[in-house]
Amino acid sequence: MTQILPTSTVGSLPKPSWLARPETLWAPWKLQGDELVEGKQDALRITAKEQSDRGIDIISDGEQTRQHFVTTFIEHLDGVDFDQRETVRIRNRYDASVPTVLGAVSRSKPVFVDDARLLRQQTDQPIKWALPGPMTMIDTLYDGHYKSREKLAWEFATILNQEARDLEAAGVDIIQFDEPAFNVYFDEMKDWGVATLETATEGLRAETAVHICYGYGIKANTDWKATLGSEWRQYEESFPLLQQSSIDIISLECHNSRVPIDLVELVRGKKVMLGAIDVANEKIETPEEVAATIRNALRFVDTDKLLPSTNCGMAPFSRDIALAKLSALSAGARIVREELSAAKP
Structure with a gap:
C-alpha cells in the first residue's frame, strides 16, 4: 500500500432498499432463492464501486451479503441450531434472540470465500474482509x-483461522476481526480473549486487524455510552496486550467519542485504523473536521501507520448519509496528505 493515510470503512454499509429493509439492523431479506x-x-458490486467512486482506498464488501456481522x-x-433460540444479554447492554450451540461446532465448508472472490474481481485496490472475533x-x-465460554472461544478460533486462510487465498489483503466484547469483558479478554484472537490469525500472510468499538449508533449502545463518564478509557485494558500481540492493525473509535486520543500511544509501533467518522450521528462531517481528527492522531501515530476510517459500521444509516460520510472521510484524508506533502523539504 503506497498511499499514505489510506482510507477504509470498518464494517457494514447500508444495503439497497430492494435487497433488505433500509436503516435496520438484522433486516430481513426482501428476495429469496436464486434471486x-x-x-x-x-x-x-455496487458497494465496491460506490466506495471507489468516493475515494476510499481499501475496499470492503460493506457486509452486503450478510444479515448481521456475527450471526x-x-x-x-455445524453444531449451532437457529431454530432453537434463547434470549441472551449481549455485551451487558440489550437482549436478543440468538441461536443455540447444541453440539461440537465445526466448519464443513468456507463461508465467505465466494463473496471475497467476487469482491477481488471488482477492484485492483486492496480489499479488506471482516470476521467476528472469537x-x-x-x-x-x-x-x-x-x-464454557473459554472452550467455545478456542473452538471458534480454530474455525476462524480456517476461514481466514481461505480468504487470504481468495486475494484478501487485510483480514479484520471484530471484537467489541474486548471493551466489556476485561478479565476474559486478558485471560484468553487476546490469545484466542491470535490463534484465529495464526499463519496468515495477509495483514490482520482487530476492531474494538463502542457499537452501532443504536439506542442500547448510546444509552450505555451515556453511563461511561467524561472519558472512555476502556482501551487502556486491551491496548497494552494488543501492542505485544502479533495483530498488525488496531482499529478504534475516535471521532465524536470521549476516547482520549493519547491512548493511541499504547499501541505505538502498530498500524492504527482510526475512526474519523461518527456512526452514531447523522450529521455529515466536514472534510476539515475529519482532517482535524487525523492531525490530532498523528501526534501519537507515525504517518505511514495511520489508516483513517469510520468508527464502526453504518448499516443503520440511509445510503445517502453513509455515502456522504465516505466522501467526507476521503476528502479529509486528502487535506492532510497535501499538508504533509507540502511540508516535505
Whole structure:
C-alpha cells in the first residue's frame, strides 16, 4: 500500500432498499432463492464501486451479503441450531434472540470465500474482509453444549483461522476481526480473549486487524455510552496486550467519542485504523473536521501507520448519509496528505 493515510470503512454499509429493509439492523431479506443470491452479488458490486467512486482506498464488501456481522458466519457452522433460540444479554447492554450451540461446532465448508472472490474481481485496490472475533461470537449465541465460554472461544478460533486462510487465498489483503466484547469483558479478554484472537490469525500472510468499538449508533449502545463518564478509557485494558500481540492493525473509535486520543500511544509501533467518522450521528462531517481528527492522531501515530476510517459500521444509516460520510472521510484524508506533502523539504 503506497498511499499514505489510506482510507477504509470498518464494517457494514447500508444495503439497497430492494435487497433488505433500509436503516435496520438484522433486516430481513426482501428476495429469496436464486434471486437473493443474485441480489447480494449485485449489492456487493455496487458497494465496491460506490466506495471507489468516493475515494476510499481499501475496499470492503460493506457486509452486503450478510444479515448481521456475527450471526451470518455462525449460521454456516455445524453444531449451532437457529431454530432453537434463547434470549441472551449481549455485551451487558440489550437482549436478543440468538441461536443455540447444541453440539461440537465445526466448519464443513468456507463461508465467505465466494463473496471475497467476487469482491477481488471488482477492484485492483486492496480489499479488506471482516470476521467476528472469537469472544464476540460466544457473546452472540446461547451455549447449550460446551458450558464454557473459554472452550467455545478456542473452538471458534480454530474455525476462524480456517476461514481466514481461505480468504487470504481468495486475494484478501487485510483480514479484520471484530471484537467489541474486548471493551466489556476485561478479565476474559486478558485471560484468553487476546490469545484466542491470535490463534484465529495464526499463519496468515495477509495483514490482520482487530476492531474494538463502542457499537452501532443504536439506542442500547448510546444509552450505555451515556453511563461511561467524561472519558472512555476502556482501551487502556486491551491496548497494552494488543501492542505485544502479533495483530498488525488496531482499529478504534475516535471521532465524536470521549476516547482520549493519547491512548493511541499504547499501541505505538502498530498500524492504527482510526475512526474519523461518527456512526452514531447523522450529521455529515466536514472534510476539515475529519482532517482535524487525523492531525490530532498523528501526534501519537507515525504517518505511514495511520489508516483513517469510520468508527464502526453504518448499516443503520440511509445510503445517502453513509455515502456522504465516505466522501467526507476521503476528502479529509486528502487535506492532510497535501499538508504533509507540502511540508516535505
